[in-house]
Amino acid sequence: MLIKQKEMSASSYTENHKQRNPLGRRNYLYLTLIMAITDFKIKYDNSALGYLWSLLKPLLMFGTLYLVFSVFVRWQVENYRLYLLLGIILWNFLAEVTLNSMVLLEGKASILKKIYFPRWIIVIASSLTSILTLFLNIIVFFIFFIFSRDAHFHLSLLLLIVYFIELYILVVGLALLLCSLFPKFRDIHHIWEVFVQLGFWATPIIYPITIVPQKYHKLIFLNPVARIIQGCREALAIGTGTEFSSFTNHFIIISFAVCLFLVGLTLFNRLSRTFAEDL
């Protein structure tokens, strides 16, 4: 309520002012790209293993969880390794984009105060950096895929691409939403960190959905990311389950993702006008 009030007073001032673009009809593609590449370079600069860390991190996490849940708990799930790895990779992507874009926004405060460029470039650049990581991770995933006994290439793997696109829209929307609130309300970063942790366990990433009592399924699948990850799992195995590869599932995910994206973008465009003052 209170945030809203404050924002209102700030935005009503700027309402009648049309946003100008002093750089004319410039193409911001190159700026976005170079920002993403720079962030990727800097992230792994001065570390001995460099870019390898972007692969090692999810793999180490995978190793730990695999050890716990496959060796000690012994879940009998076909292709558990692949399911787990893919889930971790996708969830890490979400966590990285959303959290990094807020960090990046803060890090770029000095630039925002002096040079004009559309502020959404920062969010998109951050998402591109993570896409690069995601891409490397997916390659590793497919190396695992080739060496696993009961996984085979088939057409439904193409569905993964659809799910990735859906996830991307969803995640960018989320990042825009979080970033638009961040400069005035810094707590959002900490709150979101907790949510990412909670979400990791509330999403069928380390456990198969079958171990969850049926009555909670509805609750779990309120989360569109859970739908995406479950959908990916079913795309990995031929012919198992049709519920999540169905058109309805895609429809739900896409409408949710697009709504979130539009809300995020609108809010971001509105609130980013005062970023130079708030950051």
Add this chain to the structure above:
Amino acid sequence: MINIEGLNKVFLLPHQRKTTLRQRFVSLFQRNTYEEFYALRDISLKVGKGEFVGIIGKNGSGKSTLLKLIASVLTPTSGEISVNGDVAPFLELGVGFQGDLSVKDNIFLYGALLGMTRKEIISKYDRIVEFSGLERFVDAKLKNLSSGMQVRLGFSITVAVESPILLVDEVLAVGDLDFQQKCYDTFRNFKKLGKTILFVSHDLDAIEKFSDRVILLKKGRIENYDIGHNVVAAYKATIDNRSFI
């Protein structure tokens, strides 16, 4: 070129800044109190193509705020600004520099920040390096350069943008005499080329020498906007009259 009408910029100064949840929660029951601070009040001015306009005034008189508004970094509280053409902001040189990257990488990064495309930067790259005088250091990490060198690099890149409007905010103070001379030569050159320059400085001699007209800001209002010599003389007189407090 630049047309400003009835421009106001208000900063809301909260009496107590609330950025955390607890502070917000506590303050739910109190009224939010803000102090309105008019950084700029009722500014109207026209700057024509090819004009060199100096801006002077004390600290906090709104000089930088005015430039930031023209550069679109800030949005006006009310009023209209229309700018015809691209703006090169010399507000602070090299703000986007990354110390861990090489000089070369930084040229591309900063160039892109200022709105250049990859092609443009490549075609201007040699000139940028030559102008900055850092030929020997292109592969060195930027953080190993002296601050003066970094400013020179920032200046060289911003000059290369070749936009018709330049906003210069007291950037020359850091460079050495050689570099300052080079900057002034550049500005003189730009003036010949018909570029519009807004120039904030405390160096009254330079202002008087270069400016066609000078704006004197006082507490966010335009106190005087006239031929350079008149304004500078008037400003000097106000300073001489009052002893420095």
